[in-house]
Amino acid sequence: MLNIIVDTLGSDLGSAPVKEAIKNFLKLNDDVKITAVGNQDELKELEGLCEIVHAPDIVPMEAGPLEVMRMKNSSMFVANRLMKERQADAVVSAGSTGGFLSCATLLLKTAPNVKRAALVAPFPTKIKGKKVVILDIGASNENSAEELVQFAKMGTLYSKIIYNVKEPKVYLLSNGTEAGKGSPSGKEAYKLLDGKEGFNGNIEARNALSGEADVIVCDGFTGNVFLKSSEGMAKMMAGMMKAAFKKNLWTMLGYLHVKKGINEMVETMDYKSTGGAMLLGINGVVVKAHGSSDAFAFQCALNVAKNLAANKINEKISEELANE
Amino acid sequence: MLNIIVDTLGSDLGSAPVKEAIKNFLKLNDDVKITAVGNQDELKELEGLCEIVHAPDIVPMEAGPLEVMRMKNSSMFVANRLMKERQADAVVSAGSTGGFLSCATLLLKTAPNVKRAALVAPFPTKIKGKKVVILDIGASNENSAEELVQFAKMGTLYSKIIYNVKEPKVYLLSNGTEAGKGSPSGKEAYKLLDGKEGFNGNIEARNALSGEADVIVCDGFTGNVFLKSSEGMAKMMAGMMKAAFKKNLWTMLGYLHVKKGINEMVETMDYKSTGGAMLLGINGVVVKAHGSSDAFAFQCALNVAKNLAANKINEKISEELANE
Numbered sequence: 337m338l339n340i341i342v343d344t345l346g347s348d349l350g351s352a353p354v355k356e357a358i359k360n361f362l363k364l365n366d367d368v369k370i371t372a373v374g375n376q377d378e379l380k381e382l383e384g385l386c387e388i389v390h391a392p393d394i395v396p397m398e399a400g401p402l403e404v405m406r407m408k409n410s411s412m413f414v415a416n417r418l419m420k421e422r423q424a425d426a427v428v429s430a431g432s433t434g435g436f437l438s439c440a441t442l443l444l445k446t447a448p449n450v451k452r453a454a455l456v457a458p459f460p461t462k463i464k465g466k467k468v469v470i471l472d473i474g475a476s477n478e479n480s481a482e483e484l485v486q487f488a489k490m491g492t493l494y495s496k497i498i499y500n501v502k503e504p505k506v507y508l509l510s511n512g513t514e515a516g517k518g519s520p521s522g523k524e525a526y527k528l529l530d531g532k533e534g535f536n537g538n539i540e541a542r543n544a545l546s547g548e549a550d551v552i553v554c555d556g557f558t559g560n561v562f563l564k565s566s567e568g569m570a571k572m573m574a575g576m577m578k579a580a581f582k583k584n585l586w587t588m589l590g591y592l593h594v595k596k597g598i599n600e601m602v603e604t605m606d607y608k609s610t611g612g613a614m615l616l617g618i619n620g621v622v623v624k625a626h627g628s629s630d631a632f633a634f635q636c637a638l639n640v641a642k643n644l645a646a647n648k649i650n651e652k653i654s655e656e657l658a659n660e
Numbered sequence: 661m662l663n664i665i666v667d668t669l670g671s672d673l674g675s676a677p678v679k680e681a682i683k684n685f686l687k688l689n690d691d692v693k694i695t696a697v698g699n700q701d702e703l704k705e706l707e708g709l710c711e712i713v714h715a716p717d718i719v720p721m722e723a724g725p726l727e728v729m730r731m732k733n734s735s736m737f738v739a740n741r742l743m744k745e746r747q748a749d750a751v752v753s754a755g756s757t758g759g760f761l762s763c764a765t766l767l768l769k770t771a772p773n774v775k776r777a778a779l780v781a782p783f784p785t786k787i788k789g790k791k792v793v794i795l796d797i798g799a800s801n802e803n804s805a806e807e808l809v810q811f812a813k814m815g816t817l818y819s820k821i822i823y824n825v826k827e828p829k830v831y832l833l834s835n836g837t838e839a840g841k842g843s844p845s846g847k848e849a850y851k852l853l854d855g856k857e858g859f860n861g862n863i864e865a866r867n868a869l870s871g872e873a874d875v876i877v878c879d880g881f882t883g884n885v886f887l888k889s890s891e892g893m894a895k896m897m898a899g900m901m902k903a904a905f906k907k908n909l910w911t912m913l914g915y916l917h918v919k920k921g922i923n924e925m926v927e928t929m930d931y932k933s934t935g936g937a938m939l940l941g942i943n944g945v946v947v948k949a950h951g952s953s954d955a956f957a958f959q960c961a962l963n964v965a966k967n968l969a970a971n972k973i974n975e976k977i978s979e980e981l982a983n984e
Binding site for chain 1: 722758798801835844866868880884890893894895896897905907911913918
């Protein structure tokens with residue numbers, strides 16, 4: 337039996353989609369025990385389905401590490417505390433990213449042999465159904481070459497376990513494909529990775545989503561810029577497209593004809609089916625669902641948590657890194 | 661009379677669009693003298709219109725700095741050499757970016773008081789017709805806080821001169837909006853810029869194209885990642901959109917209805933009308949037209965070169981930076 341602790345508060349949409357996700361998830365997974373942490377008045381409908389722990393305070397979106405650690409009655413803090421005390425298998429939250437990451441890191445600590453935890457997320461690619469795993473997308477600000485090398489190994493395991501890629505192709509995110517290109521720590525990491533199994537060299541940001549890479553490694557600052565520029569451009573183009581379709585009756589008629597194709601496109605780009613971002617290299621599986629997750633998105637996050645926990649990803653990471 | 665030196669070779673489309681651009685440009689600008697550098701056999705039709713200098717070698721796209729400096733008969737090297745010898749006002753090329761930047765920097769040298777040249781490009785924003793100027797997008801790899809502060813001033817002048825913005829709003833590209841966020845040199849630069857005229861703090865990559873910023877400052881590595889992730893995402897979405905429209909007769913019919921709106925979108929995103937990227941802080945105006953420039957795009961690059969030269973941007977930058 338796997339134990340997953342769920343922070344039911346802090347999502348933009350409140351606890352409703354989280355509760356629905358838990359119910360749907362439990363219908364399909366009788367080998368998982370869930371502990372729902374939050375406001376017990378809101379969680380009555382989960383009685384009998386899972387354990388309920390009362391912790392009604394909500395960590396604000398912009399909370400810093402110290403603030404979270406002081407909010408002992410917040411669903412987020414209690415979820416992480418229970419995770420630690422009970423040595424549960426996974427903790428899932430749709431609350432403040434910064435708050436959740438610091439709380440998890442401070443309470444659970446990095447796993448043995450791991451220098452630094454990394455936030456990892458799958459991105460869509462041009463190849464239908466294929467995802468590329470990018471890390472670190474913002475757990476750290478700077479990273480040393482040695483940390484980047486560890487990220488390469490962590491990302492490889494993630495790609496194998498979650499996407500069943502047999503021999504993941506690993507790249508460093510760089511400003512050119514040649515070996516001499518890259519950030520200072522990236523160049524150093526290139527030398528350390530050169531010749532290693534799975535390492536394919538540098539990749540430019542413009543080709544990151546082309547589908548050739550399974551894993552892309554970068555420092556947290558760069559990963560964050562990559563994530564948010566892609567997001568910004570996607571939103572801007574989607575907005576312009578919407579405006580083009582909404583112009584008049586004729587354009588709306590045009591939309592009806594291409595609706596199916598556009599929906600396929602939206603699906604490909606949809607972060608929801610990926611289950612959010614995961615903090616790798618911590619003692620326990622830590623999954624951050626997107627802040628605006630609906631029930632389906634949160635259920636995907638629970639699936640990812642179960643999958644990672646069942647496959648003991650952090651133990652595997654520690655083992656892999658012990659062989660350095 | 662302004663003197664502009666044009667490298668007519670090295671573009672993906674050969675010299676044809678460059679020649680057409682020169683002819684169209686000269687029709688509208690009788691106050692500019694152009695020197696066309698390239699293969700004289702290809703440039704016959706420009707005889708009488710402008711000076712022609714024979715230098716038939718083409719610098720390959722992937723050429724490193726040393727290679728360019730050794731290609732003494734290349735159109736790129738000769739264009740930069742003439743720029744220096746004659747103290748011409750501007751040099752324009754659609755050839756290899758890396759090659760052109762190193763050649764220009766090595767031959768022309770950074771302008772007085774400038775610590776480091778910056779590659780600057782305007783990006784489209786959500787606000788129709790409004791551009792945001794982002795620098796450095798790849799002249800350097802790393803930049804110190806002091807260099808970033810200089811970039812803020814250089815970008816401000818650019819925004820004023822080219823886009824007539826009276827009081828440009830300047831931001832630092834960061835992984836959060838709070839003052840404590842950013843890369844190490846970014847955080848340092850924040851302290852130096854804090855309270856200065858025009859400085860508005862940090863901006864996240866997801867809001868870079870929202871239209872709130874006139875100038876966004878970052879180190880060359882980060883700027884390059886921003887440029888190329890935006891480009892990658894835009895291309896991926898455009899490709900998916902095309903596929904959605906091309907599915908069958910009905911979807912193609914749908915396309916006819918929304919064509920105008922989609923074209924407006926494509927226009928907004930079009931780098932061509934922006935004239936490419938400019939290397940700021942060098943002795944002389946250095947404009948890098950996009951490698952796949954058509955005649956219109958190259959003519960825009962010539963317009964930008966004239967505008968920057970007529971406004972003596974580099975002299976203004978040197979003056980501004982002398983007051984530090």
